[in-house]
Structure formats: C-alpha cells, structure tokens
Amino acid sequence: MVETAPSPFTPGYGKKPAIFGGHxxxxxxxxxxxxxxxxxxxxxxxxxxxxxxxxxxxxxxxxxxxxxxxxxxxxxxxxxxxxxxxxxxxxxxxxxxxxxxxxxxxxxxxxxxxxxxxxxxxxxxxxxxxxxxxxxxxxxxxxxxxxxxxxxxxxxxxxxxxxxxxxxxxxxxxxxxxxxxxxxxxxxxxxxxxxxxxxxxxxxxxxxxxxxFERLSAPETRRVFVETAGIGGRAIDEEALDKLVSLAQGYPYLVQLAGDYAWRNNSIAPCITLVDATVAHDRAIRAIESRVISRVYGDLSDVDQKFLNAMAEDEDRSKVADIVNRMNVSDAYVQVYKKRLIDSGYVQPAGHGYVQFSLPYLGAYIRRQLAAEARDGGNEGGWGAYPAPDLPA
Ligand SMILES: Nc1ncnc2c1ncn2[C@@H]1O[C@H](COP(=O)(O)OP(=O)(O)OP(=O)(O)O)[C@@H](O)[C@H]1O
Ligand SMILES: [Mg+2]
The missing domain is CATH 3.40.50.300 (P-loop containing nucleotide triphosphate hydrolases)
Incomplete structure (x- = not known):
C-alpha cells in the first residue's frame, strides 16, 4: 500500500481555504x-x-x-x-x-x-x-x-x-x-x-x-502556501516556494491548485521540493485553463470576448487605438467595453492609452484558442457543408 498524507489545500469553487489570505x-x-x-x-x-x-x-x-x-x-x-x-x-x-x-x-x-x-x-x-x-x-x-x-x-x-x-x-x-x-x-x-x-x-x-477582490499580494501568497502546508505538517523548500508563488500569481484558486499538485507529488516527504513544484507547474497550468480560465472567458458577452481577442494579438500590453482598428468599430464603442472590462476585473489600465490582462494566463489561453480555431477551421467538425433543413411549419 502506498502511504499518503491528506492534502490541506482546497482547490474547488466554494471550498473554504484552510488559511485565508488577504482581506x-x-x-x-x-x-x-x-x-x-x-x-x-x-x-x-x-x-x-x-x-x-x-x-x-x-x-x-x-x-x-x-x-x-x-x-x-x-x-x-x-x-x-x-x-x-x-x-x-x-x-x-x-x-x-x-x-x-x-x-x-x-x-x-x-x-x-x-x-x-x-x-x-x-x-x-x-x-x-x-x-x-x-x-x-x-x-x-x-x-x-x-x-x-x-x-x-x-x-x-x-x-x-x-x-x-x-x-x-x-x-x-x-x-x-x-x-x-x-x-x-x-x-x-x-x-x-x-x-x-x-x-x-x-x-x-x-x-x-x-x-x-483582486489577487493576493506576493507576501500573502507566500504565507498561504507556507501556512497551509504547515497545517499538514510539511515545510516548503525556498526554491520550490518561489516557483509556486510565481505560478499562482496571487490568484486564490491557482494557489490552492498549485499547492495541491505539489503536495500530492510526494505527500509523505517532510518538505515540498523544487521537483514537486516543477511537476505541479506543468499539471496545474493545464488544470487552470480548463477549470478557471475557460469559465472566466465563458462568462463574457460576445463583444467582451471580441475585445479580449483583439487584445490577445499583443504579447504584453495593448494600445487601445489598435483595439479600435482590429475590432473595426468606433472609439467610443471601444471605450464603453474597455470600462466594463476594467470594472469587472478582466483588464487593467497599463499606462496612458494602454490596457493589459489583469488575470494571468487569460491572454495565453485566448491565443491558444484562436490558433486552434484557425487550425481546424473553427472546429465545426465539417458541418458547415451540411446545413439543417427547415422544418415544415
Ligand atoms: N483568501 C483566500 N486565500 C487562499 N485561498 C483562497 C482564498 N479565497 C479563496 N480561496 C480558494 O480559491 C478557490 C476559489 O474560491 P471561491 O470559490 O471562494 O471563489 P469565488 O470568487 O466565489 O468564485 P466564483 O466567482 O466562481 O463563485 C477555492 O479553492 C478556495 O479554497
Ligand atoms: Mg463563488
């Protein structure tokens, strides 16, 4: 029988964390x-x-x-x-x-x-x-x-x-x-x-x-990792901690997810090591996309999504004037959506006339989605050639 120690991390919507960071x-x-x-x-x-x-x-x-x-x-x-x-x-x-x-x-x-x-x-x-x-x-x-x-x-x-x-x-x-x-x-x-x-x-x-609510500060993120692992009786090596903190970016769901994966990699060792954190990194990134980022994106209206898609063409921050051009709409129209997205916490101002994603990974997620769509023709499974017939009234 493989021995394991139960993880004190709590990834999952509505799961109260063992250590509550921030606020x-x-x-x-x-x-x-x-x-x-x-x-x-x-x-x-x-x-x-x-x-x-x-x-x-x-x-x-x-x-x-x-x-x-x-x-x-x-x-x-x-x-x-x-x-x-x-x-x-x-x-x-x-x-x-x-x-x-x-x-x-x-x-x-x-x-x-x-x-x-x-x-x-x-x-x-x-x-x-x-x-x-x-x-x-x-x-x-x-x-x-x-x-x-x-x-x-x-x-x-x-x-x-x-x-x-x-x-x-x-x-x-x-x-x-x-x-x-x-x-x-x-x-x-x-x-x-x-x-x-x-x-x-x-x-x-x-x-x-x-x-x-925005993301937790870096020191609070460190504290949540260390103290949560501590509740389960384990320490986190310094390099492993750095890696986990950068991975989670202060976003509470990611903190729990990354901590949980790192914990489970070798749950009976006294310390969480860099090896555990590295394994967690690769697995957590995938889980983050399917459990968190895709839902965040899916909550948005079509136009909001188009705005973010236009932003995703840039690696870092985007010029609002470029978004206007890419969406091919008026400046005033773009300003309205920009304000909404900033108010809802998706996007943040990044210098005069610029915006960037406030949620880490959202830009990368959208770029990957758009690339996949472009690759398999919108992913409609070839049904474009077979429209459904009208039903008799
Ligand atoms: N302050 C915190 N410190 C550490 N972990 C937290 C904190 N708040 C929430 N978490 C963890 O983050 C995850 C998401 O929390 P929660 O479900 O409360 O988010 P939410 O804002 O209600 O999400 P949704 O908008 O989908 O309802 C859970 O795994 C929870 O344990
Ligand atoms: Mg909730």
Whole structure:
C-alpha cells in the first residue's frame, strides 16, 4: 500500500481555504461589528471580483465569524425563489435552533406559533407574510445578543433575477429602517452588482462598503502556501516556494491548485521540493485553463470576448487605438467595453492609452484558442457543408 498524507489545500469553487489570505483589515472590521453591534457604514457590503478570486470563501468566513459571535445567519444565492426559501425554510430552521429564552421572546411577538418542546414552527395566518416583519421580529428577539447576517452569493445580471433580488433588497431595507440589526452582503462580478444597484428599491445599497477582490499580494501568497502546508505538517523548500508563488500569481484558486499538485507529488516527504513544484507547474497550468480560465472567458458577452481577442494579438500590453482598428468599430464603442472590462476585473489600465490582462494566463489561453480555431477551421467538425433543413411549419 502506498502511504499518503491528506492534502490541506482546497482547490474547488466554494471550498473554504484552510488559511485565508488577504482581506485582513476588512475581515477584522466586519468581525468587530459582530461583537459590538456598532455597524458604522457596515449595514450593507458588496463583494465583487472575478471567478475563483475568493468571494464565496469570504462569505463563508464571515458566516462562521457571525455564528461564533451568536448571530443568526441567513445565506443563500440569488437564484429563483430566494424569498420563499428564506421565509419558508431558512427562518423556521433558525427559530428551531434558537435558545429557549430567545424563542420565548419571539413567541411574544406573535408572528409564529412556536411550540416549546417539539421542533415545530408555523406561521399565524396573516394576509401576506413579509420578510421585513420576520427580520424585525427576529432582530428584536435577539436583542443585544446579536444581529442577523444575510449573505446573497452569485448575484447575476439576468432581468428576472434582478427584479426578484430588488424586492428582496427592499424588504431588507425596510427592516433596516425599522431598526433591525442586520448586515447584508451581496457577492458577484462587478457588472452584476452594478446592475443590481441600478434597480428600483436598491438605492440603500449605494451606501454600501464595497470590497473589490483582486489577487493576493506576493507576501500573502507566500504565507498561504507556507501556512497551509504547515497545517499538514510539511515545510516548503525556498526554491520550490518561489516557483509556486510565481505560478499562482496571487490568484486564490491557482494557489490552492498549485499547492495541491505539489503536495500530492510526494505527500509523505517532510518538505515540498523544487521537483514537486516543477511537476505541479506543468499539471496545474493545464488544470487552470480548463477549470478557471475557460469559465472566466465563458462568462463574457460576445463583444467582451471580441475585445479580449483583439487584445490577445499583443504579447504584453495593448494600445487601445489598435483595439479600435482590429475590432473595426468606433472609439467610443471601444471605450464603453474597455470600462466594463476594467470594472469587472478582466483588464487593467497599463499606462496612458494602454490596457493589459489583469488575470494571468487569460491572454495565453485566448491565443491558444484562436490558433486552434484557425487550425481546424473553427472546429465545426465539417458541418458547415451540411446545413439543417427547415422544418415544415
Ligand atoms: N483568501 C483566500 N486565500 C487562499 N485561498 C483562497 C482564498 N479565497 C479563496 N480561496 C480558494 O480559491 C478557490 C476559489 O474560491 P471561491 O470559490 O471562494 O471563489 P469565488 O470568487 O466565489 O468564485 P466564483 O466567482 O466562481 O463563485 C477555492 O479553492 C478556495 O479554497
Ligand atoms: Mg463563488
């Protein structure tokens, strides 16, 4: 039997890392709110950033801290049915888990029928139950013991979703006006959050604390590698560490992926060596493309993709004027897309009139895709010669 030691690295969407790098100040400020209930400007928080940059992990870390401080936690994502999931399932579950004292206080508020000894929660019949009233009641039953943390992940810019989300936000904002002790956190890519802010009823979100997630700093990236390996009882040789840090480029998903591959190469040795890091390098690059970069690229609209394709013709930074020529559109048009892509974190300004990819590997990925398409004729498998016939009406 081959002996192995389990890897402490956590590659995968939504997997909370063993060591959470970066965002130290924001986390401690928000944690302080859980202890003191002194919200300052932290009643609402918007977390934005590219795929795999650590938004969901940040939300999970916040939720754990809130629970530890005795808060109620409502966490969900912005998919269809949010309001009814929260009102019909999450809130009754929270009530079931409350201490008897809190439940007793809640019973007096008269919104729910709460049985003292068996796990059962039912609503008194009211014309139309509202999230606002639920939240206010929950908050006053908690009293000075804690508040309510609401996290909504995966905010996306679809029209129907946004309308539902803005209704949800309206209820939360009314509850806040009524004095409920709530911190609400929305997470998604920047364009989606901007679209949410543009909806009716979400004006209160314009006063939110905005956290724009970018890659981790180099020192933080080193710390995450060293301390994560340390949790598993191993050290990392200096040269191996340098190699892993350059490979990951501070991008959280890549840190976990590279660390995991290096770990697994020889998991029972006391140290991760340059050999392990080199093996990780080759395997991780391939996995990065299929698991991360292709999804990041696939999230974009056609025009956004065309913009990035035009950029990919350059090895390093691109001149905006060249992009205008390559796309064969007006300068104003290109400026609009440039701004969007910068806002969403795909692209960054690189000197006056220049842009470059902010995500390492994205340019190389696109160049490879375009070369492959050119090679096998758009990869349509020869079907261009056999169009499907029209079906009879
Ligand atoms: N601060 C961090 N330090 C170290 N590793 C992290 C950090 N944040 C996230 N990770 C790791 O990065 C990966 C992606 O994290 P996560 O799923 O939270 O990203 P995300 O921004 O929510 O992605 P998506 O936009 O696809 O939902 C996971 O493997 C996670 O363990
Ligand atoms: Mg996520």
């Amino acid at each position: 130290g100040e924001d986390l401690s400020e928000l944690r302080a709110v859980f202890e003191t209930l002194d919200f300052g400007e932290n009643h609402s928080v918007l977390v934005s950033g590219l795929r795999g940059v650590g938004k969901t992990s940040f939300l999970t870390t916040l939720q754990d801290a809130a629970r530890e401080a005795g808060w109620l936690v409502i966490s969900d994502d912005a998919s269809a049915g949010l309001m009814s999931r929260v009102m019909d399932s999450t809130i009754p579950t929270l009530i079931n888990e409350m201490t008897p004292e809190t439940r007793a206080r809640l019973t007096k508020l008269g919104i729910w029928n709460i049985s003292a000894d068996i796990e059962y929660v039912d609503r008194h019949r009211v014309v139309k139950p509202q999230l606002r009233t639920d939240l206010v009641a929950l908050s006053s039953a908690m009293g000075a013991d804690g508040g309510i943390l609401i996290t909504v992940d995966e905010v996306s810019a679809g029209k129907v979703r946004l309308r539902e989300l803005s209704k949800f936000a309206l209820q939360v904002s009314h509850a806040l006006e009524d004095g409920a002790q709530i911190m609400v956190v929305f997470a998604g890519v920047k364009v989606s959050l901007d679209a949410l802010l543009a909806e009716e009823h979400t004006t209160f979100l314009r006063r939110s604390r905005e956290l724009e």
